[in-house]
Amino acid sequence: MNNDKNYRRKYVTYGFTVLIFVVFIIRLFYLQVIDKTYRENAESNAIYRQTIYPTRGLIYDRNGELLVTNQSVYDISVIVNEIDKNFDTLSFCNISNITIEDFRLFAQSVRKDRKRNNNIPHVLVAQLSSKDIAPLQESLYRFPGIYIVKRTLRDYPYDCACHILGYIGEVSQNEIEKSDYYSLGDYIGKSGIEKSHESLLRGEKGVECLARDSRGRIKGSYRNGENDKNATSGKDIMISLDLQLQLLAEKLLANKVGSVVAIEPSTGEVLALVSSPNWSPKQLVGNSRASYNQLQNDANRPLLNRATQAQYSPGSTIKPMMALFGLNEGVITPKTKYPCNGRASTPIRCTHFHHAMPDVGDALEQSCNPFFWQLFRDFLSKRKRDESIRDKFTKWYNYARDFGFGQIFAKADILEQAKGSVPSVETYDKIYHKNWNAYTVKSLSIGQGELLVTPLQLANFSATIANEGFYITPHLLKENTMKWEKHQCLISDTSYYHLVKNGMKRVMLYGTGKWYHTPLVDVCGKTGTVENIHGKDHAVFIGFAPQNNPQIAIAVVIENAGFGATWACPIASLLMEQYLTKDVSRTWIVERIANTDLINN
Amino acid sequence: MQQRSLSIWKTLDYPTIGLYLVLIVCGFLSIYSSNYDTEQTAEMFSLSNKVGKQLLWIGISFVAAIAILITNESIYDTSSYFLYAFTIVILLITPFVGSSVRGSDSWLSFGPIAIQPAEFAKFITAITLASLVSSVKFSFKDTRDVFKMLIVIVLPMLIMAFWQRELGTAIVFLAFFLALYRFGMSYDIFLLGVYIAFLFIISIKYSAVIVENSGGATVSLVVVCAIIDLLCGLYCLVKNNPIYGKLIVISTFLVYLVSFILKIWIAIPLRWILLGLQGFIAIIFIVQSVKKWDFKPLIAIIFIVGSIASIIFLPKAFEHLPRHQKNRIEVFLRMKEDPQGVEYNTRQSLIAIGSGQFKGKGFLEGTQTTLKYLPESDTDYIFCTVGEQFGFVGSVFVLGIYLAFILRLIKIAERQRKKFENIYGYCVVYIFIIHVAINVGMVLGLLPVIGIPLPFFSYGGSSLLGSTILLFVLLRFDATRLTKLQ
Missing domain, CATH: 1.20.5 (Single alpha-helices involved in coiled-coils or other helix-helix interfaces)
Incomplete structure (x- = not known):
């Protein structure tokens, strides 16, 4: 070639x-x-990441009583492509207690949705109890393609504390976007403790990597699970609630609109927090979640946590603050007396009967309106010092804020809080075009007018008096006591507090609270009757016990109940007795109050 | 005879056989891995399974190889025309008696075994073509000889492409033209081939694109006319008549310039202007032929008419292609998207190879193949299993084996002393080159999706046996080359 x-x-x-x-x-x-992108593409093809859900942490009360636990429920799931022709629909429906119609609807929805992967399970019936599922479990082998999937839901041994505990629900789109932890279908605390301590309770999700073939079928573990991550269970937490106190409070508030907040003054721990009307926590679990709408549409607004979100005028319960403020500012001394003309007093009349020249102790005991009005008037009007009424009013404003009014407890683990409001100079300038004087704001001296507080703030105020000049942010978590902020008040002279405490003691012995005094407990208190332009007056009570080294401070508000002394005072008295003696001796009063319906009459 | 059959084993080209065996083993491992399923490893080697079947076919191929080696090679040259006629008949009747597999009517079933006659037609065509071209009288300059040659190659191609709907194997027959180039065939045919491919692409892709404000002239018409005019002008300038050449070039230039300036303001019948220009050029060539009484310039008229006819009629013919082939071409030309169909395959193929990265995922660790993301992972896309499991290293190794194998075959084809064996050798070389180039090119996303197997790798008895026959007939020729006179 x-x-x-x-x-x-x-x-x-x-x-x-x-x-x-x-x-x-x-x-x-x-x-x-x-x-390098192809490697990721191959992995996203082949790896099906199945989330392993951790069990949510349990919640105990301060004495170790279980308040929230988990229960197992069962979903019936179907892998459509595994169902064969011989599937006995009739007997399946009979055993699993669903109607043929429902099953047909499910089959139709499967056929319609072309995008859906029929090689992975889809839920047919959700959240059945172990009793409901038992017959199917036994004959499951007869129904290839049917699977029983276990899930856990919340369960509540006691029907109480719904507002504090809150509830969990599926994450919303908004919540998914805010955090990179959650994905669709996860559960998250929606309110109460479940929300505020979500990160403790939820634990950490795990993931199981499964090999998935091109038709979406699962082919066992991917690389023997070398990329798997175990789920970490949520942490069990103990909250400061006292179960017995809470149960009694809820019993007493049955069929009334109102709230109770009890705080341990020395620690700021919330011992009981009731808002009525309420709901059974079980109502918002699993399948019964449908009742959420019913709750939402209820005219009495049970979903509102009145103890922390409702705002009322404090009424006479503000008088201890006025006394402390007068003493601290030197407007009055312990001996100062103001004249009282009883019902003839102007511009504010006195609603009680007592001698004509009360000092501060008498005024607290008898809730003498003219005394506190004259105190406030002298403070704002007497020009001893070169201060305008504006500066003086701002001083009062600062005292009120200092006791925790007009703001939320930002660092508390109680998320649902209203601010309340303390009127400032600007408030009145706006309303009266800067043309106002002491007479304009006279109502403030007796806790009416523009001053609005929440029951939680009132309880905290009560605790502050009990503590003689400081409070610790009210909170629910029992552990890590150190991290809660201690607030030292502007008024720190303990002799003023002793004076006020004595006055409040006399309220229970001789004054407006004397009908519900019990020798078993050394209660200091102050009643209040809040004028309500919409209807019957609200009954308010604040108090603490015992006088020395107080263990419990309490605030009670009952809407449209009339005199504070009639409704709020006995409830507070009973609760303090329950907490301090672990028993109630006056069971007849308990029964009378519990059986009184103030909503429907 | 006794002495000669003994000497076969001494003169056999063992390096080629070694490379062949390496490819067979690698191919078998790839088929094994692509059929590997974590759940049913027990019956891997049973005959009901692809792996078992392939093992049987490997055995049959070895038997066939030995049979070929001990058979006298002279039968191929003498019986080639008879075998060719027989093959054509088989190809014609296959769609009637055979079964349809994946939109192709190219399979003959014998019980559990299906055979694709097209795989053996390559061998038969190769020996027939070698026999024809090596005959003493044959000349590439003789039109009748060239016509015969074209018939031998194109007849089975047409039957496969249009009768059996097996476009891939038909394209492999282009290998014969490449092989004949070595033996003096003019390269004009390749230029023509490139031009036809160009016409095909432009007429399909741009036949629906209308030039703005031009009275319906398509982009394909404008571009093809420009090429025709420039080529004709250049032809006249260089070869024939410079005056006519200048005339053509200048008139073309003017027509295009004026048309494109004018159409900014007014609509012009560009289509008719361009067709008129082509007519004008055709007349120039006719005038030339008549003047000189030489009919060579008339080829230019065939060129002009053929080009314009093809851009008008090719899009219409394209509409009549089977849907899956039309789809593949449209997707490759980026005329449409088909993420669930053709594009899915290409995408999964690239993912499989790309995810292997440098070292690969390890034998039987490939997720794309074992989890069945990759379609046809044991036939057309088998190279992906190598890429995924053994990475860049493994892929280069396999390509290296193929390269060595083909270069060795070129050397063998060159060293034959008989022209018949030379030509046959080159046919074998180019059949393997085309197979590897198209298959791997497709898998790597460089070529459109054309389903042809990777020789010795892909699952399929016909392909393996056909390739083995092609190879071992050449090796048999090679083993006895020294006994032959030049």
Whole structure:
């Protein structure tokens, strides 16, 4: 062939061949070495990441009583592609207690939805109890393609404390976007403790990597689970609630609109927090969640946590603050007396009967309106010092804020809080175009007018008096006591507090609270009757016990109940007795109050 | 005879056989891994399974190889025309008696075994073509000889492409043209081939794109006319008549310039202007031929008419292609998207290879193949299993084996002393080159999706046996080359 004139053409073949392979190798180098995206693509193809849900932490009360636990429920799931022709629909429906109609609807929805993967389970019936599922469990082998999937839900041994405990629900789109932890279908605390301590309670999700084939079928563990991550269970927490106190409080508030807040003054721990009307925590679990709408539409607004979100005028319960403020500012001394003309007093009349020249102790005991009005008037009007009424009013404003009014407890683990409001100079400037004087704001001296507080703030105020000048942010979590902020008040002279405490003691002995005094407990208190332009007055009571080294401070508000002394005072008295003696001796009063319906009459 | 059959084993080209065995083993491992399923490893080697079947086919291929080696090679040259005629008949009747697999009517079933006659047609065509071209009288300059040659190659191609709907194997027959280039065939045919491919692409892709404000002239018409005019002008300038050449080039230039300036303001019948220009050029060539009484310039008229006819009629013919082939071409030309169909395959193929990265995921650790993301992972896309499991290293190794194998075959084809064996050798070389180039090119996303197997790798008895026959007939020729006179 060497004399072949086309001899040189063989090099074309060699060159052509080599060129092709060089192109291929360059392309391979690009695909396999330079471009790194294909690895991820292959993994997202092949790995099905199944989330392992951790069990949510349990919640105990301060004495170790279980308040919130978990229960197992069962979903019936169907892998549509595993169901064969011989599937006995009738007996399946009978055993699992669903109607043929429901099953047909499910089958239709499967057929309609073309995007859906029929090789993974879809829920047919959700959240059945172990009793409901038992017959199906026994004959499951007869129904290939049907699976029983276990899930856990919340359970509540006691029907109480719904507002504090809160509830959990599926995460919303908004919540998913805020955090990179949650994904669709996860459960999250929606209110109460479940929300405020979500990060403790939820634990950490785990993931199981499963190999998934091109038709979406699961082919066992991916690489023997080397990428799997175990779920970490949620932490069990202990909250400061006293179960017996809470139960009694809820019993007493049955069929009334109102709230009770009890705080341990020395620690700021919330001992009981009731808002009435309420609901059974079990109502918002699993399948019964449908009742949420019913709660939402209830005219009495049970979902509102009145103990922390409702705002009332404090009424006479503000008088201890007025006394402390007067003493601290030097407006009055312990001996100062103001005249009281009883019902003839102007501009505010006195609603009680007592001698004509009360000092501060008498005024507290008898809830003498003219005394506190004159105190307030002297403070704002007497020009002893070169201070305008504005500066003086701002001083009062600062005292009120200092006791925790007009603001939320930002660092508390109680998320649902209203601010209340303390009127400032600006408030009145706005209303009266800067043309106002002491007479304009006279109502403030007796806790009416523009001053609005929440029952939680009142309880905290009560605790502050009990503590003689400080409070610790009210909170629910029992552990880590140290991290809660201690607030030292502007008024720190303990002799003023002793004076006020004595006055409040006399309220229970001789004054407006004397009908519900019990020798078993050394209660200091102050009643209040809040004028309500919409209807019957609200009954308010604040108090603490015992006088020395107080263990419990309490605030009670009962809407539209009339005199504070009639409704709020006995409830507070009973609760303090329950807490301090672990028993109630006056059971007749308990029964009378519990059986009184103040909503429907 | 006794002495000669003994000497076969001494003169056999063992490096090629070694490379062949390496490819067979690698291919078998790839098929094993692509059929590997974590749940049913027990019956891997049973005959009901692809792996078992392939093992049987490997055995049959070895038997066939030995049979070929001990058979006298002279039968191929002498019986080639008879075998060719027989093959054509088989190809014609296959769609009637055979079964349809994946939109192709190219399979003959014998009980559990299905055979694809097209795989053996390559071998038969190769020996027939070698026999024809190596005959003493044959000349590439003789039109009748060239016509015969074209018939031999194109007849089975047409039957496969249009009768059996098996476009992939038909394209492999282009290998014969490449092989004949070595033996003096003019390269004009490749230029023509490139031009036809160009016409095909532009007429399909741009036949629906209308030039703005031009009275319905398509982009394809404008571009093809420009090429025709420039080529004709250049032809006249260089070869034939410079005056006519200048005339053509200048008139073309003017027509295009004036048309494109004018159409900014007014709508013009560009289509008719361009067709008129082509008519004008055609007349110039006719005038030339008549003047000189030489009919060579008339080829230019065939060129002009053929080009314009093809851009008008090719899009219409394209509409009549089977849907899956039309779809593949449209997707490759980026005319449409088909994420669930053709694009899915290409995408999964690239993911499989790309995810192997440098070292690969390890044998049987490939998720794309074992979890069945990759379609046809044991036939057309088998190279992906190598890329995924053994990474860049493994892919380059396999390509290296192929390269060595093909270069060795070129050397063998070159060293034969009989022209018949030379030509046959080159046919074998180019059949393997085309197979590897198209298959791997497709898998790497460089070429459109054309389903042809990777020789010795892909699952399939016909392909393996056909390739083995092709190879071992060449090796048999090679083993006895020294006993032959030049």
